[in-house]
Amino acid sequence: MQDMENAIRERAYHLWIEGGRQDGQADNYWLAAQREVLGTSLGEIGRLIARKAVEAPAKPKKARAPRKKRAA
Numbered sequence: 001m002q003d004m005e006n007a008i009r010e011r012a013y014h015l016w017i018e019g020g021r022q023d024g025q026a027d028n029y030w031l032a033a034q035r036e037v038l039g040t041s042l043g044e045i046g047r048l049i050a051r052k053a054v055e056a057p058a059k060p061k062k063a064r065a066p067r068k069k070r071a072a
Contacts, residue, residue, distance in 0.1 A: 004041070008033045 011033035016022070019029065 004037065007037045011037055 008030065012026075012029040015029045015032055016025070019025065
């Protein structure tokens with residue numbers, strides 16, 4: 001969790017630099033950085049899940065016993 005906060009803090013700082021170092025906008029920079037970092041993290045998690053689903057071996061289907069015919 002600390003790594004996530006540090007990543008957000010660093011990204012917010014870079015956004016502040018890119019934005020001309022405007023004072024009084026810390027919340028806006030923090031929220032923008034938070035959206036970026038969390039969005040990237042969630043995208044990575046989604047890719048990992050998708051990769052695991054593709055890599056997972058398919059379960060063999062159980063053989064079904066033939067149905068018995070009813071007497072008429």
